[in-house]
Amino acid sequence: MTEPKRRIMLISWKWRDFKKGGKVITNHLLQELNWDPEDNNIAKFKDVLFDEFIVCDPLPNGEKRPVKPESRVVRTSIGDEKHPVDLVAFGFLKSLVELYGDHDVELFVFLHRKDGFGDQEVKDILGNVKVSNCFLIGEGRDYIYYDRNRMQGLLGDHGRFIHNTARVDKPEIKVADTKKKQVFQPHFDKVWNYYKFEFYTKILELKEDLMTYLFIWEKDDKSAKRTEFREYLMADEKLYQRVNNFIGNSSLLLNGGEGKKLSDYESEDHKSYAFDDCRINLAKTENIDQEYDEVSKLLSSVFLNHGRKKSEAPIKVRKMLKQMNSKFNKLLKAFTPNT
C-alpha cells in the first residue's frame, strides 16, 4: 500500500508578521541579505524570509499532536511589485518551492493576486513538476479566507490566520497558534480538500448554471443568431462574467466598467468564480488543457467572436447546446478519477 503523501501549503501572501518585521521579500531585501540564487542554501532564511507551521490535531485534553502524514503551512511574503516573474524575488519563491517539493509531497502553492501574481507566475511555478497545484488568491474572497457564514477558511483579512474572539453567543474562532507555529487540523483539512477539487467543482458548476440558463432555447429546434445568444447571456451579468472569465476574457465588463466586476460577485457570494489559474493548472497537472480549450473555443464562438461574416450565420440551437454539453462532459471526465 502506498504511503499517503505529506501535504504542504506554501502561501505567499501579505503576512503581517513579515511586513511588520520588514521581511517582505523584494529584490532590494534579497540583495541586502546577500541571497544568491545559485547558492542553493535557502534553508538558512527559514524564520527570516519564510517560516513553517505544523498542522496539529487539537485533542480534548488540550494537547496538540502533529497529524499524520505530516502536513505543513509555509508562509512567505513577496513584495507588491509588478511582474514578479521578472524579479529576483520570484526566483526566491521558486527556490522555496524547490525546497519543499518532493516526490512524497503534495504541494499546493498559493499566490496573492494583489502582490502582482497572475497566470504567468502560476505557469512558471507549475513548471516545477513537484508542485501539485498553484492557486491565485486575493481580496478576501477565495475559499482559503475565513468566511463567517460557512465557518471555514484559514486566512483573515488582515494578514494573519483568523483569530476571532469568543462572544456570549459565539465561540472563539482560532485556526492557528502563531506563537507555537501550529495550524489546527480540522481547518487545514477543509481548505485542503476544497482546493484539491476546486477546478473540477468550478467547471461543473459553470456547466450546470450555463446549461440550465440556456435550457429555455432548447424547447423548439430553431435557428438563432449568435448576437441573440450573447444578449440573452448578458442579461445575467454574473453568468456572463463567469463565461468570459472561463474563456480568458476577464477584462470584459458590462456598463463600460461601471458595473460589477466578477470579484464583486465573489465577495457578495463568498465564493470564487475566477478561472484565471485554472487552465494552466489543468494543462500542467492534469494534461487536459485541450479539453478545456475545446469548451473555451465553443463558448467563445457562440458568445464572443462576433463581427466576422461567418459568425453572423444563424446556428441551430439544439445542436449547439448538445455540443456544449458534450464538450463540458468530456472535460469533466478527463479529470483524474480521484479528483
Add this chain to the structure above:
Amino acid sequence: MDVKDTYLLFINILDRSNDHSVQKEHLIYAGVKAQTELLPVGPQSLEVNWKFLQQDSLHIDDSNESKKTIKRISNQTYSLDYIEVKDLKNYFRRYFEEGTFANRQQENEYSILKHYFDIDKDHYLSLPIIQFGWVDGIVHIIFKDSDLNALQDRKNWKKLIKLFSVEYEALLINWDLANKNTTWDSILTEDMDYVESKQYEAMTEKNPIFKELNFKEYYRNAGNYYRQRLKSNYILLKAEHRKRAIIAILIDSYAHNISAHSLTVLKWWFQQRATYLDITSIKSKMEREFPFENWGASLTKFLCEKFPGFFSEEDMAEGIKGEAARWYGQLLDKKLEKTPFRAVRDQIFSLSPQLAPLFKYLLEKGAFWSGITRDKHFGGEITNFYDLFWKDFVQNSLYLGTIAYSEGISKLQVHFRIYSGRDFHADEDVYWRVYEIKRDKAGHLLDGEFAKIDIVGKQEQALQNDFLIEGELHEPLKAELESYEVFLPGGVVGKHALFTLIENEIRNVRHYNREDLSKMKKNGLDLIIGIRPSTLSKSFNYTDKSMYKIGIWIGMPSELYDGDDHYVSKRFSKQLEDVITEETHRPKLGGAFQDKICAAMLFNGTFNSVENRNTVRDSYYYPWVRSAFSEGVDLENEEKEMDFEVQNRNKVQADIYLLDKEKNSKKGYIKKYFHIWQGANIYHLQHSGILKEENIARFRLVNVVDGDEHLLREVRSRGIVRVLTNLPLDISWEEAYRAWLSIWVKEKEGRINFLLRHTEVGQLVFDQNAINFYHQEEYLQLPQEEQERYVDYPFFDLGFAHGSSKLSSEVERKVLNIRSDGVLSNKFFQNLPSIEEFDQGTISKRSLYELLEVLQTRICIFDQRIAERLSGQKRAFLNEQLSCGIYGENAKDWENVKVDGLSKYHFIIVHLAFVESYIDKTGKHYGEEGIVRFMDEQIGDQLSDNCILVLTTGRGRERWWKRLQDSKYAYHTTFRPVEMLIDAVESAGLIKDDIDLKYNLIKVLFGS
C-alpha cells in the same frame, strides 16, 4: 379687611381697546375672562351671558350708577359720603316689580348673579376707579351677606379705592405698549405731568374724594416710581424697534453684498451663457456642413455599447449633437473674439463645482436670516479656522470673485497674518499696539497668501478654469489654522455673522481712489485676515487665551484723512451710535452697523445684544468692533507690526491724537478688529456671576461645581449638552470626558469589534473602570481572565470593507463604507492609511473617547429633507449599524419608533413641521402652540440627561420655545438649524463615508 366668601366684580370702565383714542362715551365690562377663570365653575348656560358682557359695551347714559359717579367726580362733588353698600334686590327692583330689565346688560348680569348669589339677601358696593387724576369707571363689588361687615366699613373703602387705583395704573402702563401705542410717544407722560402740576394740586385740594384719599401726597411720593416705569417702557419699546432694525440692517447687507453686486453680475453672465448660443440653428448648420454620420456615428455606437440600455441610439445621437453644437458654437462665436474672455460666461465645461458652494452659501444665508429673526441660539459649533475659511468661505469663488466686480475687480487674494499672542508694550499711549507675527516650527513667517480666486481667467483656460488655487503659504497656514479651535454661536448663524464682517470689508474697496482701484483690478484685491490669540480683557482676571482677535483689512494703503477727519476715528464714532435713530427709531443702514451687529452676535451669542452696555464686560467691549490702522509690517523687522487702535475707552484721547494731521501718517491700512471666542474643553462653573463674563457655550463640557439646580438650567438653556456636576477642579480633560461618557452611554459596559470583512482587527472595550482600544494582537495577549470577562460584555460589530469594494455591495454585506479621507482614518486614528493597515493605526485617549461617543450615541431623526438625502436601504443600514435612524416625517415610523421606547435614544431630532402637523387623538393638529401638549402626549417623561429632544426648523419661529421654556421639558430640549443637519449628511454623502455621516451629525448635535 377680610372677605371670606365668594365675591364678583363687574368693572365698567372706559373703552381703551382702540389704542390711545379712549372711547369716552362707552363703558365696557373689563376683566370678564379673568372673572370666569377665578370663579367656581358655573353652568354652561352662563357662557352666553358672560360672552354678551364681554362683547357688548354700555353707553355711559345707560349706566346710572357709573354715570352719576363719574359726573360727580368731574364736578368735584363726589366724596366717600356718596358711597354706600346697596342690595342686589334693589338693583333689580324693576325686574321684580315690572318683569323687565333696565337694559340687556342688566338682564345678563342677573343670570350670572342669580347663580352665584342670593339676590334677595346679598349686596354690592360701587367704587370709582381713579387713575392719574382722572376717573376711568366704576368697579361693582358683588358680595355675600356674610361679608357685609367687612365691606360696610368706610375705612376699607378708602383702602379698596387706592388698591384698585394702583392696580389699574399698573395696567395702564402696560397698555401704553399695547397695539399701536408703541408707534407714538407715551400718552401717560402727559398724565404724569398733570399729577405733578399745580393744577392737579389745586384740584386735589378742592375735590373731596381726592382730598379724602390723599391723592396729592400719593403722586408726590410715588411719582418717581411711575416715571421709572414709563422709562422702562421706553427702553422696551426701543428694544423692539432695535430688533426690527437689526433685521432690516442685515437684509440690507444681503441686498448690498450679495444681490446688488455679486448676483447681479452672476445673473448676467449665466443669462448670456444660457441664451447667447442658438443651439438649434447651430445644429442645423452643422448638419448641413458636416453630416453627423461622418463624425458622430462611431461615438454614438461606442457609448451605446458601453452603456447598453441607457439611451436609444437616436436619443444618444441627439445628445451628442446638442453638446457638440454648444462646443462648436462657443468656440466659433465671434463674441469670444470681440469681448474679453469671462471664465464664468465662456467656460465650455460645466460649472457645477463652482455653483455647488454658491448654493450652499445661499442656503446657509437662509439659516442665518432665520437665526436673526429667532435670535435664540442654542449653543453653537466648535470648528477650526482652516475648515471654516477653506471649506466654507474661499470655496465660494463665484461669490467672492464678484463682490467687488462693480469696481472691475474679479481677482482676490486671501491672505492670513497670524500674530503671536505675546504682549508688547507700545512706546506711546494707550492706542498704539505692537504685534508680533508668528513663525511656525519650520520657521515660516505666518504672513502670506492662503488662496487665490480669479473668476475671469484667460481664454486658453476656456476648457477648464481653476477659479480657486492654493496660495503660496497655504500649507504652513493650513497647519496653523487647523490648530485654532473657534466657537461659532448658533453654528451656521455665527459663521455667517463672521462672513458678513469679511464681505463688508471687500465691499469697502469702493472707497479707494481710481489709481489704487486700477492696481487692484490688475493685480487683484488682497484681503487680509489677521488672527491673534487673546485673553478676555485683563480687568477680568483671565489668564487663558480665550478669544481670537480678528482683524480684517484690504492690503492696499489708503488715505487716512478725509479733509480733517480721520477715517478710523470717523468709522468708530459711527459705530458708537445706536443702530436706530433717536427720534423715530428707524434703522441705520450701512456696513458700519452691519459690522457692529454681527460682531455683537459673535461676542454675545445674540444679535439683539448689539446695544448692551449693562455689565462691565459689555461696556468694555462695546461697540464690539474696533477701528484701527497700521502702516504695515515694520520694514526693519518683518515680525513686527504697529497698530493704532481706537476703542471705547481710549476714544477721546485717540481723537485728540488724530486731530494733529501734520504729525500723523497720511496713508495706511485701515483695519477693523473684533473678537471671536476660542473653542475649549471644560469649564468649572462655580457661580452665576461668571455667566456675565465668560461664554460657557464655547466649552465642550461644563462642570457645575456644586450641582446647583438653577445653574444647571442656565447651562442647559445655552444649548450645552455635556453637563456634569461635582467634578474635581483639577480633573484632566480626558478624565472629565470619561466621566461624561459613563453617564451618557446607555450601556455601562460593552465591546465594539472592528471587523475587516470577517476578521476582527481591533476591540474597543468600555466599562465603568476604563475605555480602551486594543489591536487584535494586543487583545489576544490580555490575561485570559480579562478576555473571559469581556466575552460576556454586550458586543457591537463595526464592519468595514476593503477599500476597493463598491458601495452597493457594502450595503448588501452590512459593512461600513470608509474612505481614506474620512474621519476614522484622518481624525480618530493616526498612521492609518487604509483600513487594511489597521494594526498600524494608533488612537489617543481623547480621540478614543470621542469615537466611543460617536459610535454609541443613538439618534433618531424625523425630517423629510434629511431622509430624502439617503435611500431607504441606506437608512435602514445606518440604523442597524450605527444606531442612526433617519425617517421621513410620517406618523407610522414615529409610532413604530415609540413602541421600542424613545428613551433608548440619546437624541430625538424632530422637525417642527412634523410636530405641528401631527394629529392628536381627537383628530386635531398639535400646531406650534401645542408643542407642550405634543410633549405630554407623545414623549412624556422619557427625556433625561442622556435623552435629549432636538427640535429643528429652517424658519425663524420662536413661539414653540416660548411655550416650552417654562415647561418641565425645557431642560432636556434644544434646537439646531435644519440646514446644519442637512449639511452634515450631505457632506459625508459626498465622500461616501458612513462614519463621517454619524460623526458630522454628532458634531452638530453636541456643537463639538
